[in-house]
Amino acid sequence: MVLNASGKIVESSSSSVSPAVLASYGNRVLKANEKLISTLVKPTDTNDSVSFTLAAVEVEVFMVGPNVTLDKIPRLDTTNSSVDIDLIGIAKNNNETRSAAVAFMSYNTMENLLKPDFNTSNDTIKTMMSTVISATLPKTTNTKLTKPVNFTLKHIREFDPDGSLSCVYWNISEWIIDGCSVLETNSSYTVCSCVHLSTFALIMQTSRPSESDSLLELLNLVCVIVGLVFFSLALLTFALCQWSPGMNNVARINLCLSLLLAHLLLLLTQQFLSLIRPHQVLCAVISGVLHFLFLSGFVWMFIEAVLLFICVKNLSQISSKKREVLSSGYLCVIGYTVALVVVAVSAVVNPKGYGSEQCWIKMDKGFIWSFMGPVCVILALNMILFICIIINLISTLKNRNAEVSQMKRTKIMTFKTLAQFVVLGCSWILGLFTNDRKELEILFLILNSQQGTFIFLVYCVLNDEVRQQYRKFFRCLCCGLKSNTIKKH
Missing domain, CATH: 1.20.1070.10 (Rhodopsin 7-helix transmembrane proteins)
Structure with a gap:
């Protein structure tokens, strides 16, 4: 109920509200959702997963325990995105429990709150090219990544060959490039490699039309x-x-x-x-x-x-x-x-x-x-x-x-x-x-x-x-x- 309600709030966000106020709403929605999703994580001896789809958000949660038999966890997929993460390596670094969990969320309308702007030149037009996604390690003591995490983001708008793509993450009030890079791209999707977990998106910069x-x-x-x-x-x-x-x-x-x-x-x-x-x-x-x-x-x-x-x-x-x-x-x-x-x-x-x-x-x-x-x-x-x-x-x-x-x-x-x-x-x-x-x-x-x-x-x-x-x-x-x-x- 809370996730559906937050989705309706995002969809009905007024364009007349300032970006700063919208960003604060977005931060609250992200934090509330992450806390709610963390309650899905349950102790497991081997491995377990939970997934569900709502109008505003898609969720994939994967958990591994001390006796996991997998060589690596399968790719977590949503409609417009997916993630590859070395969760088994992270679990091994948690010496006490030898367990870990990852929560992967894809928000369909979050760009209404988290506007596609970041600290680069104002001479370009910035367009959100993917859904906003979040990846966290709930109920995991040692959250240090053993390998960079790869996100595959499907383009939700027409790809402009002359544009410049950036993999960005959300830092309270703006999108930031640090820690993320474009690993592979074509006209349909882009693979981003990041050295930390957060809320991510793909933004394209195109030249502003001249007078x-x-x-x-x-x-x-x-x-x-x-x-x-x-x-x-x-x-x-x-x-x-x-x-x-x-x-x-x-x-x-x-x-x-x-x-x-x-x-x-x-x-x-x-x-x-x-x-x-x-x-x-x-x-x-x-x-x-x-x-x-x-x-x-x-x-x-x-x-x-x-x-x-x-x-x-x-x-x-x-x-x-x-x-x-x-x-x-x-x-x-x-x-x-x-x-x-x-x-x-x-x-x-x-x-x-x-x-x-x-x-x-x-x-x-x-x-x-x-x-x-x-x-x-x-x-x-x-x-x-x-x-x-x-x-x-x-x-x-x-x-x-x-x-x-x-x-x-x-x-x-x-x-x-x-x-x-x-x-x-x-x-x-x-x-x-x-x-x-x-x-x-x-x-x-x-x-x-x-x-x-x-x-x-x-x-x-x-x-x-x-x-x-x-x-x-x-x-x-x-x-x-x-x-x-x-x-x-």
């Missing part, structure tokens, strides 16, 4: 909104304007639709990240949807290059061949199924790969290549297709076996699609090499957010037929406004 990051966030917000506006205008133009008979806009429409939804979802996620992040499942779902939408954009870019290749290959009979090429419905199935299969396979292979701190694909264990791998393959195939397209164009131009107007239109479309490939593809490749360099980050941000602007300018504004329809629309709009004004007067 320029706020300017970068503002630039990102403005650029993405501008890009979304032009994506919308491009979609309306593709859907409503009249195009030449040989023009197939299916790939372009779906490309814009995929990227529009992806950028919109990404923008909303960034703006409401503090609300979304606590819900890990929702965050993982969002990252999976973003993976699908961005990947489908690249698939549609590849489909557009394939259609252009077919058009160039059959330049002299493009209108007849167009009907023999894949139908719009079949193209839609290919465009979205390929991306869906990649995401589904990625989720099955590594279901924990989705849901980073930014609700995107996690960078650890190389899972980012579930996105960048297909992107690089598509970009390589596109490059091969463009080389073939240019070779075919040169060959057709020499043979002069196509209409001049059709030839000119195809050449223009080739260079427009090639430019689209460079802008849409190379921006993501650039993202791999930013390495926290502000200049490259800004360039990546602008290129990535202005894809809609580029598509609208190249395919709509620079198209003579579309410009004529724009003029006609604005004339009608102006005439309608004038007539309404005259009627009012």
Whole structure:
């Protein structure tokens, strides 16, 4: 009852209370729990153990007596931590009783009281990476350790490869590093070695964001909104304007639709990240949807290059061949199924790969290549297709076996699609090499957010037929406004 009550106190601790007051509450809870757990220790001739799990704390108690037959005690485990201790060696040092006991406790919400701060530079952000654990030697006369104690602490938050991990222990009012060191670490857990017993935790230090990051966030917000506006205008133009008979806009429409939804979802996620992040499942779902939408954009870019290749290959009979090429419905199935299969396979292979701190694909264990791998393959195939397209164009131009107007239109479309490939593809490749360099980050941000602007300018504004329809629309709009004004007067 007392342990459950103390757990509720820890969970309901107000963030408005000062850290010093919270620390004093934490000290009382730790002392009360250690006294309670010590009552579980009973005399034994060989060895015995007691364990239980509550909502706020998990407890493992192991006791050895003078006639213990074990070579070493088994590892004491809780859900997120474990301990290896030479309890038999400690018992041998207790000459009178030849017995000893260890109590191992893992607190699930103690970080609410014992804040992750310790005596290092204030220029870093400190994050609790493990549950708070305690290890004591209750009812043991000689508590001197014969060997360092190793604690294995599972990471309860996403591991930042650039961060600095510290094994720390609690000393009344703050966390201290002395006496503990990191023995081994990876993205999932860290092993700490300590020369004394106390209350321990794992804290990560990461660089504090610079003031320029706020300017970068503002630039990102403005650029993405501008890009979304032009994506919308491009979609309306593709859907409503009249195009030449040989023009197939299916790939372009779906490309814009995929990227529009992806950028919109990404923008909303960034703006409401503090609300979304606590819900890990929702965050993982969002990252999976973003993976699908961005990947489908690249698939549609590849489909557009394939259609252009077919058009160039059959330049002299493009209108007849167009009907023999894949139908719009079949193209839609290919465009979205390929991306869906990649995401589904990625989720099955590594279901924990989705849901980073930014609700995107996690960078650890190389899972980012579930996105960048297909992107690089598509970009390589596109490059091969463009080389073939240019070779075919040169060959057709020499043979002069196509209409001049059709030839000119195809050449223009080739260079427009090639430019689209460079802008849409190379921006993501650039993202791999930013390495926290502000200049490259800004360039990546602008290129990535202005894809809609580029598509609208190249395919709509620079198209003579579309410009004529724009003029006609604005004339009608102006005439309608004038007539309404005259009627009012």
